[in-house]
Amino acid sequence: MAVLLPFLPMVYGDLDVIFQQTPCMLSAYNVPMQIVNFPELRYAKVGASGICPHCGDKSYFQPVSAYTESAQGSEPLRCITAARCESCKKFILVIGARYPHQTPEWRLEAIYPLGTPNDTVPPEVEEVASDVSASFKEALRCHFIKSYRASVVMCRRAIQSSAVSLKANGGRLIAQIDDLSKSGKIT
Numbered sequence: 108m109a110v111l112l113p114f115l116p117m118v119y120g121d122l123d124v125i126f127q128q129t130p131c132m133l134s135a136y137n138v139p140m141q142i143v144n145f146p147e148l149r150y151a152k153v154g155a156s157g158i159c160p161h162c163g164d165k166s167y168f169q170p171v172s173a174y175t176e177s178a179q180g181s182e183p184l185r186c187i188t189a190a191r192c193e194s195c196k197k198f199i200l201v202i203g204a205r206y207p208h209q210t211p212e213w214r215l216e217a218i219y220p221l222g223t224p225n226d227t228v229p230p231e232v233e234e235v236a237s238d239v240s241a242s243f244k245e246a247l248r249c250h251f252i253k254s255y256r257a258s259v260v261m262c263r264r265a266i267q268s269s270a271v272s273l274k275a276n277g278g279r280l281i282a283q284i285d286d287l288s289k290s291g292k293i294t
């Protein structure tokens with residue numbers, strides 16, 4: 108089972124990539140997506156560019172129809188635009204928002220559909236370390252829906268599953284990691 112050891116950096120590495128994705132780009136969609144403003148159209152509609160929630164291609168989303176909602180109370184103005192993926196031709200809904208006193212550019216508030224989480228782990232992990240794989244897949248799904256604490260818990264579980272598989276001594280994870288380090292199974 109020592110064969111599990113090399114997979115830990117893969118798991119960590121994948122997580123690093125995910126956490127490096129800037130969540131500020133869009134609150135409701137966990138992949139990079141940017142809003143496209145059209146000053147030449149007096150900001151009457153918005154488009155988007157990024158990863159398509161339908162086909163997964165990096166694409167541009169051409170606006171086809173838009174509706175601007177008036178500001179109500181403390182709510183911002185919203186520009187609700189139906190846009191079409193240039194790759195697969197399917198539609199998404201782009202929601203832009205801004206407050207009346209702000210500059211006219213719309214900021215991205217939401218994209219629909221949300222798409223599906225990418226919980227792919229390397230096949231060699233799935234084949235050899237199914238416990239680690241299952242826990243890390245769940246961590247990725249938790250991260251997608253912004254359940255960050257749950258994601259951390261499942262990452263910890265994946266790491267502990269690896270330690271147990273490596274026959275680490277100790278009851279707590281930190282002791283198990285120390286034991287694996289002392290025995291040279293991890294460096």
Ligand SMILES: [Zn+2]
Nearest residue numbers: 159162192195
């Ligand atoms: Zn598409």
